[in-house]
Amino acid sequence: MSHDERDFAGQIRQLGYRMTPQRQLVLDALCAQGGHMAAQEVVTAVQQHSPFLNRATVYRALDFLCALQLVTRTEMGGQVVYELAEEQPHHHLVCRVCGQAQEWDGRALGAIATQLLAEHDFEAELHHLALSGVCGRCREGRNP
Amino acid sequence: MSHDERDFAGQIRQLGYRMTPQRQLVLDALCAQGGHMAAQEVVTAVQQHSPFLNRATVYRALDFLCALQLVTRTEMGGQVVYELAEEQPHHHLVCRVCGQAQEWDGRALGAIATQLLAEHDFEAELHHLALSGVCGRCREGRNP
């Protein structure tokens, strides 16, 4: 339920940056939620504890944590969502019609990454994709 | 150089929608540019010809054209870009460090799509992905 075990502060300091109460609160919010959060949701959650924490600071903290790859940022069905980056990556299949998203382990992406490195000298970081498409229910017109 | 050959108007009307001068101007702008455009760039380009065309209308036209899949909308390196959807899809490998993007034909995605359909009943539409990672130059610290 908590991310005590993961030494976020250590990782941040090791790179010459600083752990701050503001950044900690953002991490806490993401951890408490456990899943996807829109930026606005993070702002609201954080301000429960610290009502005067500035909105811009939350946005900057999210950007910062994404740059360090401690947090993922993904556009899913028109809205941007943030999520704590777990050891084991996962992805989502998002239906363009009904909007529902199913999780996908992305096993098959390994081959892609290998090929991109070999053929394009590009080391892909595929931590949290959102692939768009049409789900089974919608394809068969079974969704109202 | 032009998209006359493609019957955008026909496709739009066939679905019960309407071709309008505003939508045509947006398509013209995307066609003239030929590549990626931020929404603001489309607004500016369109207003060269039609200075009083409203900003909201351009945003709505872009959303509309994306919904019909005549235009792709993609987040690349932190900014959202729009591009005319071509017959032959293409993708981009975006370096997280230097920001440079190389094109990728996405040949290998066919296997993924097949597998997603078979194993997850999901018909993926992979028209214009932007995969994040680190390019060869940056990986070897050859970029300043």
Added chain:
DNA sequence: CTCCTTATTGCGACAAATCGCAATTACGAT
């Protein structure tokens, strides 16, 4: 060509996100 329906636009208000800059403060060094 004219009429009618309703998809679409323009507008103004609003919300979300970004930015520059001065004030603050984390934290390594002493």
Added chain:
DNA sequence: ATCGTAATTGCGATTTGTCGCAATAAGGAG
């Protein structure tokens, strides 16, 4: 424990994107 540097925050202004609603106009029917 104190100091100094520079990373970070808060603030206000600005830009970017969204929304509801009344006015407009695309295009099919007659």
